[in-house]
Amino acid sequence: MVSRVRVWLNRTYAENVFFMDQLRRNPSDRAVEIHATHGDPDSPVLAAADTAELEPENLSPAGYVEYALDQCARRGIDVFVPRLHQSAIVAHRAEFEAAGTAVLAPPPEAVAVFHDKVIAYEAVQAIGVPVPPWYRVRSEEELLAAVEELESGGHKACFKPASGAGGVGFRVITRTPFSLTHLSGFPSPYVPLDLVLEALRQDGEPVDWLVMPRLEQPEVSVDCLTGPDNRVRLAVGRTKNGRRRGFTLHEQWLDPARRIAEGFGLHYLSNIQFRMFGDRPVLMDVNTRPAGGLHQLSLCGVNAPWAAVQLALGEDPGEVVPPFLGQDYTVVSGPRPLRPVSLPHQRPETTDPLPAVPAPASAEPADSVGSVARALRL
Numbered sequence: 426m427v428s429r430v431r432v433w434l435n436r437t438y439a440e441n442v443f444f445m446d447q448l449r450r451n452p453s454d455r456a457v458e459i460h461a462t463h464g465d466p467d468s469p470v471l472a473a474a475d476t477a478e479l480e481p482e483n484l485s486p487a488g489y490v491e492y493a494l495d496q497c498a499r500r501g502i503d504v505f506v507p508r509l510h511q512s513a514i515v516a517h518r519a520e521f522e523a524a525g526t527a528v529l530a531p532p533p534e535a536v537a538v539f540h541d542k543v544i545a546y547e548a549v550q551a552i553g554v555p556v557p558p559w560y561r562v563r564s565e566e567e568l569l570a571a572v573e574e575l576e577s578g579g580h581k582a583c584f585k586p587a588s589g590a591g592g593v594g595f596r597v598i599t600r601t602p603f604s605l606t607h608l609s610g611f612p613s614p615y616v617p618l619d620l621v622l623e624a625l626r627q628d629g630e631p632v633d634w635l636v637m638p639r640l641e642q643p644e645v646s647v648d649c650l651t652g653p654d655n656r657v658r659l660a661v662g663r664t665k666n667g668r669r670r671g672f673t674l675h676e677q678w679l680d681p682a683r684r685i686a687e688g689f690g691l692h693y694l695s696n697i698q699f700r701m702f703g704d705r706p707v708l709m710d711v712n713t714r715p716a717g718g719l720h721q722l723s724l725c726g727v728n729a730p731w732a733a734v735q736l737a738l739g740e741d742p743g744e745v746v747p748p749f750l751g752q753d754y755t756v757v758s759g760p761r762p763l764r765p766v767s768l769p770h771q772r773p774e775t776t777d778p779l780p781a782v783p784a785p786a787s788a789e790p791a792d793s794v795g796s797v798a799r800a801l802r803l
Contacts, residue, residue, distance in 0.1 A: 429456035435511040443720035451731035469761040486513035496524040527737040567627040571636040580638035640700035647682035659715040659745035724751030
């Protein structure tokens with residue numbers, strides 16, 4: 426009899442409830458039990474798990490590694506999918522393996538390269554992958570010089586933190602003075618240059634930003650599954666152009682993604698994002714973790730989470746080829762159940778671990794909204 430697989434997701438995105446659903450609906454018909462931890466007691470990820478705990482707050486990276494090793498030992502974790510403190514965790518992979526846990530994440534060298542976007546851009550340029558023009562700025566003077574250089578070439582300037590994930594901190598520079606127009610409608614990523622310069626002047630602390638031209642759509646996120654042998658088993662592009670989403674296997678997106686995944690050893694699941702600079706695709710970002718939208722590949726008949734778990738367990742799924750490309754779709758909101766009663770908030774002075782709480786046997790009325798991908802004809 427084949428034993429069940431115990432998978433742990435730590436403080437992850439709400440969208441990964443769909444990652445968990447796919448693990449349970451795996452084509453191998455293998456029993457999967459999921460443990461989840463989070464800092465938010467009302468995270469839908471906790472409700473979707475078989476067992477769940479609140480994570481202790483304010484742990485250092487080293488302290489979190491100790492916490493994670495204890496979780497793996499006590500919960501009998503077979504595969505750990507880390508998001509929070511990924512860098513520290515992968516540096517201790519041997520200790521997790523000694524505890525019987527496979528860490529579903531790239532090696533520390535690969536994580537380090539893509540933690541800093543400047544180092545990442547320099548590294549991928551060296552293997553022939555095109556990147557947009559970029560400037561690393563730390564001061565008011567450097568920001569102004571970079572913006573003027575880009576604008577002189579006919580580009581609209583934007584900036585984002587040199588390290589970080591997703592679109593956190595992304596802003597587009599405008600020369601339009603601040604007015605009531607900026608206060609109407611929904612919040613916008615556009616920010617007047619004079620306000621940014623004044624904020625830098627008043628704060629007096631250096632920043633660490635990457636300034637570059639605003640890149641054009643389509644945006645293509647290539648989800649890759651790469652084995653420990655550095656061979657890509659799966660590469661599918663998810664396209665985004667306004668509200669419309671779709672899929673692509675065009676080599677102008679997949680070839681540079683494969684070169685990055687294989688060249689830097691982005692083992693297991695990674696997400697490599699491109700946009701257009703003029704008439705050619707350029708690298709925008711590399712995520713050394715599963716993308717929040719990975720589950721959307723199910724519209725192509727692919728279960729990427731399970732294939733990754735198989736690889737982590739030493740069971741090579743072989744080349745994973747989509748049997749078809751799903752129709753265009755959009756992303757809408759829908760309800761997900763929460764736990765009937767919130768887990769108590771963690772107190773800093775608490776030293777005893779909170780007990781694991783099993784997921785409810787039946788779904789409670791939904792009182793939270795999560796994100797779902799639904800295939801819709803537009």
